[in-house]
Amino acid sequence: MDLNPFISFSELSIADLDTWQQEGNKIAGVYCIYAPNELIRAAGIAPVSLCGKKEAPIKDAEQDLPASLCPLIKSSYGYAVTDTCPFFSFSDILIAETTCDGKKKMYELMGELKPLHLMQLPHTQKGAAPLAYWMEGLRDLERFLVACSGIKVTEAELHAQIVLQNKIRKALYDISILAADKRSPLTASDMLAVQESKSFAVYPEKYLAQLTTLRKELGEFLNQPDLPEQSGPRLLLTGCPVGKGSDKVIAIAESLGARIVAMENCSGLKGMTLPVDESGAPYEAIARRYLQVPCSCMTPNPHRPESIKEMVETFQVDAIVDMTWLGCHTYNAESTTLQRFTETHLGLPFLHLETDYSESDEEQLRTRIEAFIELSA
Numbered sequence: 454m455d456l457n458p459f460i461s462f463s464e465l466s467i468a469d470l471d472t473w474q475q476e477g478n479k480i481a482g483v484y485c486i487y488a489p490n491e492l493i494r495a496a497g498i499a500p501v502s503l504c505g506k507k508e509a510p511i512k513d514a515e516q517d518l519p520a521s522l523c524p525l526i527k528s529s530y531g532y533a534v535t536d537t538c539p540f541f542s543f544s545d546i547l548i549a550e551t552t553c554d555g556k557k558k559m560y561e562l563m564g565e566l567k568p569l570h571l572m573q574l575p576h577t578q579k580g581a582a583p584l585a586y587w588m589e590g591l592r593d594l595e596r597f598l599v600a601c602s603g604i605k606v607t608e609a610e611l612h613a614q615i616v617l618q619n620k621i622r623k624a625l626y627d628i629s630i631l632a633a634d635k636r637s638p639l640t641a642s643d644m645l646a647v648q649e650s651k652s653f654a655v656y657p658e659k660y661l662a663q664l665t666t667l668r669k670e671l672g673e674f675l676n677q678p679d680l681p682e683q684s685g686p687r688l689l690l691t692g693c694p695v696g697k698g699s700d701k702v703i704a705i706a707e708s709l710g711a712r713i714v715a716m717e718n719c720s721g722l723k724g725m726t727l728p729v730d731e732s733g734a735p736y737e738a739i740a741r742r743y744l745q746v747p748c749s750c751m752t753p754n755p756h757r758p759e760s761i762k763e764m765v766e767t768f769q770v771d772a773i774v775d776m777t778w779l780g781c782h783t784y785n786a787e788s789t790t791l792q793r794f795t796e797t798h799l800g801l802p803f804l805h806l807e808t809d810y811s812e813s814d815e816e817q818l819r820t821r822i823e824a825f826i827e828l829s830a
Contacts, residue, residue: 454670456643458663462650463540463697466501469655470543473499479602482544482567483652484529485552486719487574487746489739491614491729492595493548494657497604500548501540502652504720505529506696508810510537517562522555523780524810525693530559533566540653546601548594550574552750553783570597578744578751588740611735617657619728624664625651626725631671633687633714633768636680639671641690641703641713648721649696685710686829689764691791692776692806693784694720699810702776705819711826715768717761718776723747726763749783757787758794765799772802772829774822779809802829 458465470480481493482503493500505528514531532538547569549560560571573590575583595606625648632639632647647667654660674680688706690713695703706713717723724746730738747756764770773795777784788805795803804825808814 454639454667454674456639456646456667459646459650459667460643462646463653466653466655467539467543469659470499470501470540473655474543479545480543481546481548481598481601482541483548484556485550486724487550487552487572487743487748488548489591489594489743491611491618491735491739492591492606493598494614494618495606495611496595496598497602498546498598499655501544501655503529503532503538503541503544503547504652504694504696505532505538506694506810507698510535511810518559521780522559523693523778524699525778525781526553526555526559528810530563533563546570546597548572552748553781555780568601570594574750575744576750576752578756579753584737584740584744587744588736591736591740608735611739612731615729615731615735615738617661619731621651621654621657621661621664622725622728624661624668626722628664628668628671629715629722629725630767631668631675634675635682636675637671637683638674640707641716642700642707644716645695645697645700645703645720648716652720683712685712686771686826687712687714687769688829689713689715689717689761689768689770689773690721690776691717691761691773692788693778693781694718695776696720701812701815702774702806702808702818702822705815705822706774706826709819709823709826711822711829713774714770715764717764719748722764723760726760749787754787758791758798761791761795762799765801770801772804772825773799774825775803775805777805777807779807 479498481498481500483500484504510531511527513535514527533541547567550572551557551574575586632644688711729742747760775788792803795801
């Protein structure tokens, strides 16, 4: 299996972005999985992720932002204000979202750097009013996108993008299940690269072909006889998004012999089993699908424990690690209810880790994770 196209995906996609822009096309920098790829692409614009996953730009961000904000917000803003992220440099427009108070205020500052559209999320998924509000918000986004690209969004193109993005989600989920097989050689670090690559795919058809090849190769590998099973407790990682540069919990857990077989966070499987209905009216189908994303910004948030329960069963999980960033109040607060659900309804061990992007607490994390693995084995 050749994972190199995924391990180096963000670097390789820079060449695709250059080609895309030279062809006269526009690029949107996005910060959240609430941004509907189908609508963005139907307007002829390529979306790429700008979510900050590294510590380096945080010190520059803290010149404008409070130190108490979560590292993801500060890293994202730091990259923008220093213009040290090539994806930010390529972006013609920015698409943001009101998932937390810290982000909302940060986006007010970031909007001074490039044209920015702020999607106003409802705070609940219950009832007809949030759906109507969200659908109108998608129309506002469409107007912003068309003003940028000059390309009118048609129902036919919107439907074509819905079908394509559904295929990509299905391929990623299939690969995740195969990778979690007890005989699979793929690690969580490998899967992080595969799943994160979705955020940097400029040409989705090309990306789907790469996923299809990997799915085929992994399936053929697992069809071999007498493959040894991987040892170690099988962990589900949930909580805040992680990426290359903010993956220390994954690295520590793997170094201690555990297998992280599924990642529920937004950089992993969150929303992956939520296809857009291909038979319904495209706008309503997109609105319904994205409104179901089980983020902690929603109150109440019943879909998250439901999703975690499904992953526990599908991926044969032995224990759950909930990793949240310092200053991420919604996920940190929700950890309490998630622990109660895990221990009471799932009967599994649960560990909550609160950390940031620095290396200062790595030994403390190692001690806690090691003790948890011993209890979970």
